[in-house]
Amino acid sequence: MQIEKYKIDELNHQASSKHERAFEYVAADVKDLESVLAKLEAFNVAIPSWALGTGGTRFGRFSGGGEPRSLEEKIEDVGAIQALNKSSNSISLHIPWDIPSNADAIKAAAAHHGLRFDAVNSNTFQDQKDQQHSFKYGSLHHVDKAVRKQAVEHNIEVIKYGVELGSNALSVWLADGSNFPGQLNFRGAFQNTLESLQEIYEALPDDWKVWVEYKPYEPNFYSTTIGDWGQSLLLANKLGPKASTLVDLGHHLPNTNIEQIVSLLLMEGKLAGFHFNDSKYGDDDLTVGSINPYQLFLIFNELVEGMDARGMTHATDIGWMIDASHNLKDPIEDLLQSVEAIKIAYAQALLVDTAALKAAQAANDAVQAQEILQAAYRTDVRSLVAEARLRAGGAINPLAAYRSLDVRGNLIKERGAKTVATGL
Numbered sequence: 001m002q003i004e005k006y007k008i009d010e011l012n013h014q015a016s017s018k019h020e021r022a023f024e025y026v027a028a029d030v031k032d033l034e035s036v037l038a039k040l041e042a043f044n045v046a047i048p049s050w051a052l053g054t055g056g057t058r059f060g061r062f063s064g065g066g067e068p069r070s071l072e073e074k075i076e077d078v079g080a081i082q083a084l085n086k087s088s089n090s091i092s093l094h095i096p097w098d099i100p101s102n103a104d105a106i107k108a109a110a111a112h113h114g115l116r117f118d119a120v121n122s123n124t125f126q127d128q129k130d131q132q133h134s135f136k137y138g139s140l141h142h143v144d145k146a147v148r149k150q151a152v153e154h155n156i157e158v159i160k161y162g163v164e165l166g167s168n169a170l171s172v173w174l175a176d177g178s179n180f181p182g183q184l185n186f187r188g189a190f191q192n193t194l195e196s197l198q199e200i201y202e203a204l205p206d207d208w209k210v211w212v213e214y215k216p217y218e219p220n221f222y223s224t225t226i227g228d229w230g231q232s233l234l235l236a237n238k239l240g241p242k243a244s245t246l247v248d249l250g251h252h253l254p255n256t257n258i259e260q261i262v263s264l265l266l267m268e269g270k271l272a273g274f275h276f277n278d279s280k281y282g283d284d285d286l287t288v289g290s291i292n293p294y295q296l297f298l299i300f301n302e303l304v305e306g307m308d309a310r311g312m313t314h315a316t317d318i319g320w321m322i323d324a325s326h327n328l329k330d331p332i333e334d335l336l337q338s339v340e341a342i343k344i345a346y347a348q349a350l351l352v353d354t355a356a357l358k359a360a361q362a363a364n365d366a367v368q369a370q371e372i373l374q375a376a377y378r379t380d381v382r383s384l385v386a387e388a389r390l391r392a393g394g395a396i397n398p399l400a401a402y403r404s405l406d407v408r409g410n411l412i413k414e415r416g417a418k419t420v421a422t423g424l
């Protein structure tokens with residue numbers, strides 16, 4: 001369903017006086033207001049192709065109706081999100097769940113909605129039918145050279161699809177690990193992984209990057225071969241300048257100081273990008289900002305400070321992507337909430353008085369440092385984010401507009417109540 005601009009304009013007109021009151025109130029105290037708004041306007045977060053359908057748990061899956069039945073319909077859904085929030089201008093594809101049968105047609109469909117293709121993701125954590133060797137005991141780390149070769153070839157094939165779509169990064173997450181002590185030789189598993197990644201690295205086009213994601217446990221529960229940021233960074237450093245570490249917020253043990261990891265990876269020039277989600281216990285894949293918005297702000301505070309220290313462009317020098325699974329909410333509503341939560345945390349981080357914070361740090365003034373951070377965090381920046389979106393042509397309130405235009409109802413009419421999207 002295409003959302004017409006005039007309908008968004010009508011809704012914006014109805015919401016404008018309330019928005020303007022809130023905006024003027026907060027804007028009065030913002031230093032460099034125009035620069036903050038321009039940064040917010042430029043900041044986009046990629047939508048993964050697997051997040052447009054209702055995700056499942058290992059116990060079951062309850063589809064919500066009107067789910068996209070094809071890659072083309074997934075592109076339409078991201079187009080609807082982009083029309084409303086003007087902050088989701090790219091799609092991240094998962095191969096083989098979303099193999100583009102006709103790359104030119106898919107590219108044209110995306111361009112029609114103002115979308116491009118972000119990083120492509122490989123999948124060696126499942127067996128596909130007609131696959132010669134099984135990934136049951138891992139892929140790039142496997143003890144059998146033939147299995148590793150099959151996994152390497154899959155990744156090279158994913159790069160090929162990505163090239164056709166104009167993407168420029170391969171994102172690799174491995175389920176490789178072990179369930180029982182003694183099952184694996186850790187050094188052997190690491191060396192095999194490194195050699196396999198080196199073969200994939202050799203196949204990268206000149207302007208491409210490979211992003212190495214880590215995760216401490218699940219599906220394996222004793223060891224994971226790329227289990228933490230140290231192991232990922234070790235691989236990325238050995239591979240070379242095109243390789244770096246991807247941080248998925250849910251891929252940490254509880255209470256890990258993720259903002260410190262981010263700061264050091266940025267310092268080393270090895271932070272590839274982000275997979276946003278939130279969690280209470282493990283890799284829960286809940287809506288980013290729904291459980292711990294303060295942590296999200298602290299991460300963005302390190303991102304802004306660290307990227308500024310290296311002269312990086314916030315919007316484009318790191319890959320920003322959502323990686324969550326919506327087993328309860330309407331996936332589009334969840335994605336709108338996710339992007340909003342990310343932009344709120346980013347806006348708050350932009351408001352931190354960096355010079356005052358540096359002075360407090362130099363004076364060992366922990367009280368003042370906390371005051372400075374929390375002054376930014378406790379600022380209601382929603383109208384700043386809305387103003388940036390309005391200037392970009394989006395809706396003042398994307399979620400309210402989505403409901404008011406009954407987008408889901410229309411999608412159910414178009415596609416049926418019992419459609420199931422490909423993916424998890």
Ligand SMILES: [Mn+2]
Pocket residue numbers: 173213248275323
């Ligand atoms: Mn991820």
